[in-house]
Amino acid sequence: MGSPTIVATPSNSMGSIVTFATAIKIKLYLTCICLLALLTTITAITTSQTATATTNNASNIFASSLEFNITATLENIENARADIITLIDEYWQSNRTFLPSKFLRLAFHDSVGGMDGCVDLTNIDNFGLRIPIDALRPIVDKYTSHSALSTNSSSVVRLSRADIWALACVIGVEKTQNIDHIVFPLQYIGRIDCDATAGKVCRDIHQEIVPCRVDFGPHRILPSAHLNTSGLAHYFKTNFNFTPRQTVAIMGAHTIGFANRNHSGFDGPKGWVRNPTEFNNGYYRMLVGAGNSVEEYIAEAPDWFKETFRNGDVQVAEIDGGAHTSNRTMPDQFYWLRRSDDNDPNSVNLIMTSSDIALVRDFETQMNYDKNVVRCDFLFSCFLDRKLQLQRKLQGTKVCPYAQTTGHIMAEYRNDNSKFLNDFREVLNLMMTVQYNIDSPTDEFRPLLPPADCTNCLIQVDFSIPKPTLVPTSLPTLSPTTQTPSKAPYTNNAPSQQHNHTPSNEPTSRSTSSSSTLSSMSLLGVLIGRLFFVQWC
Numbered sequence: 001m002g003s004p005t006i007v008a009t010p011s012n013s014m015g016s017i018v019t020f021a022t023a024i025k026i027k028l029y030l031t032c033i034c035l036l037a038l039l040t041t042i043t044a045i046t047t048s049q050t051a052t053a054t055t056n057n058a059s060n061i062f063a064s065s066l067e068f069n070i071t072a073t074l075e076n077i078e079n080a081r082a083d084i085i086t087l088i089d090e091y092w093q094s095n096r097t098f099l100p101s102k103f104l105r106l107a108f109h110d111s112v113g114g115m116d117g118c119v120d121l122t123n124i125d126n127f128g129l130r131i132p133i134d135a136l137r138p139i140v141d142k143y144t145s146h147s148a149l150s151t152n153s154s155s156v157v158r159l160s161r162a163d164i165w166a167l168a169c170v171i172g173v174e175k176t177q178n179i180d181h182i183v184f185p186l187q188y189i190g191r192i193d194c195d196a197t198a199g200k201v202c203r204d205i206h207q208e209i210v211p212c213r214v215d216f217g218p219h220r221i222l223p224s225a226h227l228n229t230s231g232l233a234h235y236f237k238t239n240f241n242f243t244p245r246q247t248v249a250i251m252g253a254h255t256i257g258f259a260n261r262n263h264s265g266f267d268g269p270k271g272w273v274r275n276p277t278e279f280n281n282g283y284y285r286m287l288v289g290a291g292n293s294v295e296e297y298i299a300e301a302p303d304w305f306k307e308t309f310r311n312g313d314v315q316v317a318e319i320d321g322g323a324h325t326s327n328r329t330m331p332d333q334f335y336w337l338r339r340s341d342d343n344d345p346n347s348v349n350l351i352m353t354s355s356d357i358a359l360v361r362d363f364e365t366q367m368n369y370d371k372n373v374v375r376c377d378f379l380f381s382c383f384l385d386r387k388l389q390l391q392r393k394l395q396g397t398k399v400c401p402y403a404q405t406t407g408h409i410m411a412e413y414r415n416d417n418s419k420f421l422n423d424f425r426e427v428l429n430l431m432m433t434v435q436y437n438i439d440s441p442t443d444e445f446r447p448l449l450p451p452a453d454c455t456n457c458l459i460q461v462d463f464s465i466p467k468p469t470l471v472p473t474s475l476p477t478l479s480p481t482t483q484t485p486s487k488a489p490y491t492n493n494a495p496s497q498q499h500n501h502t503p504s505n506e507p508t509s510r511s512t513s514s515s516s517t518l519s520s521m522s523l524l525g526v527l528i529g530r531l532f533f534v535q536w537c
Contacts, residue, residue: 074461076159077167077186080143084171087135098277100172101257102132107169107432108253109222110162112239114435114456117161117193118217123205124316124330125222128263132168133214140164161214162191166432173428176256176279180418185465187429188438188458194218225266225353226334226372228364229403232355240434242427248359248409249423250431255283259351265311265333268351270340280421284414286350287360294402297411301360304336304352304378334372360407361400376400430468433458438468 091097106129109119119126119133140161167186174184194200194212202212205219212218223235232251236242242250256279259268273282289300314330336357341347354374357363366376376398403410413420437457451457460467 070461073159073189076143077189077461080139080159080164080167081171083139083142084136084168085175087139088172088175091135097131098257099132099135099168100176100279101276102128103136103165103168103172104253105129105257106132107165108250109220110165111431111434112220112222113218115162115166115191115432116197116217117165117191118195118202118212118214120204120217120219121215123219123222125264127316128260130215136164136168139168159189160191160196161193163189166191169432170428173256173279173424176277177421178275178278179280180421182418182421182425183464184425184428185462187460187462187465187467188433188436189461190458191436192456223355224372225264225355227355227358228367229358229362229406230364232358233405240431242430244405245409245423246427246430248406248413249420249427251356251359252281252283252413252420252424254356255279255281261309261311261314261330265309265314265330266335266351266353267309268349270348270350272350272352272356274340274350281413281417283356284410284420287352287356288407288410288414290415291411294407297360297407298379298402301379302338302342304338304357306374306377307335307337308373309333309335334374336378357400358403358406359410360403362403363400366398366400374400425465426468429465433468 088099091099106119107115109126109129110116119129121127121130143164144159144161163186170184170186174182193214194202194217195214197212200212202210202216202218204210210216223232227235233244233247236247236250240246254272256271256276258271258276259266261267270276273286275282286302288297289302291297291300309332311330311332316328316330334354336352336354337349339345339347340350354363354367354372357374357378361376361378363374363376367374378400413423435456437454438460440451440454440457440459
């Protein structure tokens with residue numbers, strides 16, 4: 001018998017077709033599942049990237065869901081400038097409070113360790129700074145990033161309290177010039193306030209954790225008023241990476257302002273110079289004589305005499321959170337003095353600290369460091385009258401040697417006010433950017449935001465003056481916190497170079513670019529998934 005013949009009927013053919021279609025549909029269903037899984041993974045990566053960027057930029061003043069508005073920011077700077085000028089005038093007219101020197105002192109003290117809009121007012125070296133802080137508070141509240149004025153639209157203004165302090169400083173100096181006027185603009189913005197930094201740890205003088213706030217910020221070691229020539233140079237080299245010239249220039253800040261026993265232990269109602277409300281090279285004229293040689297610098301200089309302020313009657317309340325509260329007196333202060341008017345024996349005395357004198361006299365081997373007393377004299381006895389010659393001879397005092405490393409720079413500024421002003425402006429801007437990165441790409445016609453992953457980058461908003469040319473130090477005298485961001489962003493102390501950056505047409509940060517790419521991939525995944533679901537699922 002032959003094998004049975006199987007004949008394909010229409011029903012068998014239809015069954016095969018149905019079976020085939022079912023298999024195709026299952027495959028397409030599995031493909032959709034795979035695409036959905038891929039889409040979920042892409043979305044998760046995008047979310048993770050965004051979250052990481054947000055975490056890394058918790059301290060970045062430019063990190064926000066709102067768009068940075070450079071035009072509004074520049075308008076705020078100009079409006080704040082006008083308000084600060086009015087404030088200076090009002091304080092002077094109402095009670096003769098001279099705010100420019102107080103703003104300059106505030107900026108310097110805040111710059112030690114990097115400007116963060118916070119100073120430790122329990123530190124005796126910061127006494128008196130509450131005056132400029134409180135004076136600027138309304139302006140800070142009005143113009144900073146957290147104010148309603150800055151956040152009432154889809155774009156925001158990026159100014160911090162530290163930026164306002166820096167602005168007040170440059171305005172104070174610019175406003176008090178009396179000859180050879182130059183502009184002192186706010187060159188950079190984006191400084192981070194200590195109380196606006198996520199995870200910031202502030203420590204007091206006892207290295208105990210304290211709240212981070214405007215008047216109770218991290219403890220910083222400020223320069224002593226009793227430094228010798230090498231000690232002064234070391235402090236500014238260590239904390240700011242300043243050269244001897246830059247150190248000499250920044251010390252010219254003492255041209256304006258007065259000294260108050262309750263704030264420093266020094267009593268100087270006339271300050272350091274004869275016209276303490278005018279910013280010029282008068283400071284150098286009080287320490288260096290006219291001429292073109294060391295002999296002339298010394299012989300023609302005004303003489304300075306030694307004395308000590310006895311401050312046992314000045315009570316100081318040290319309040320640092322309660323753990324170390326005590327009452328004490330202001331320490332005695334050794335200082336140098338001379339009459340403000342050589343023709344009036346009853347005129348008020350001018351003062352100099354030993355750190356000032358150290359710029360022209362090197363008394364390193366002629367000092368009692370336990371009592372901060374300098375044993376040598378300022379001038380050669382042959383340049384004094386006979387009475388003073390005899391007095392110093394009987395006392396057996398010597399003449400302080402000339403400061404070789406800084407004396408000639410002092411003479412240069414003494415003879416060239418314009419040179420001093422330009423050098424001071426550069427070193428002042430450099431001082432107020434220490435511990436920050438100012439090397440991120442920027443453009444004069446369209447200022448660029450710093451990279452999103454840079455938590456200590458500043459943005460340049462003024463291009464009318466050259467960029468500071470010295471890299472800030474990465475080795476502060478004392479690390480005031482345990483936070484890594486407090487360290488400088490540089491790995492060496494070499495001078496920075498003027499880079500020629502070519503910004504792209506659409507400036508975006510690295511993390512923003514990555515996030516945008518992933519977002520595009522996510523959108524593509526959604527479209528593909530929808531296509532398969534509509535057509536086959």
